[in-house]
Amino acid sequence: MNVEIERKFLVKNNNFKQESYNKTYIKQGYLNSDEKRVVRVRITDTEAFITIKGKSNKKGTTRFEWEKSISVLDAQQLLLLSEPTLIEKTRFYVKKGNHTYEIDEFLGDNLGLIVAEIELNSEDENFEKPTWLGKEVTGDLKYYNSRISKHPFKNWM
Template sequence: MVEIERKFLVKNEDFKAEFYQKNRITQGFLNTDPLRTVRIRIKDETAFLTVKGKNNEAGLSRFEWEKEIDKTEAEALLKLCEPGMIDKARFLVKSASHIFEVDEFYGENEGLIVAEVELASETENFEKPKWLGQEVTGDPKYYNSQLSKNPYKSW
């Protein structure tokens, strides 16, 4: 239940020539407290309730619990969320032995593209694709919970 990941900006759209899966995601937050965020997510026709804890000092790992829920229930819960929804497409891209989740944001966060890679340990090495840019791991302004309150277009 501990998630270890690193997050990067994406320099260009070259990843679109490499992806093997794409999903549309809508999500809102019932709670955006940095100590515990509670998220409702609809990914195509599947829905999830997710609770995330506070990041460690390096910003690389944190507690994460996720449960699939009924899509109709998720749609009702989205109406209770704090203001600011996240709308994005997620592209899955395989790079060597890792899978990068590349999120292209829409709406108030249009123009922002970030990539995350989950790791087995905080010191695990991985191959960086050419389209990967500056690392933003641990920078709160790139957390979806913060993008819902302070969108990219307002920076």
């Protein structure tokens, strides 16, 4: 079984951009965003994927994840079937120790929201925390991309 173990954090400032070794534009939508599973379609600068994620464990750190590469054309057509609203973001990659942080700077209706994720090999694995890393939001459903697509950041205030 494919399992993803990850932790999420808010980001305090833009200092991570100076440390970033790469970035990519992402557009994604959800074909299904049920609480027990989500089906996501994602297009990056050059690739496309369909992903199914299961419900997270109680801590919010671990869940089933299955992902397959698909053609960009197929992904564009599937995005037309997606639930409202599409997510657009720039993803920055920052290497810290043995790990890589993926920092999503959201665009459009979610402008101003910046979330960092780190994938781990185990739930209790130690990792380096950079100074720009803020409050941990692992397991907080409002920071799941599938939830953000339905409840954009601009409406949180």
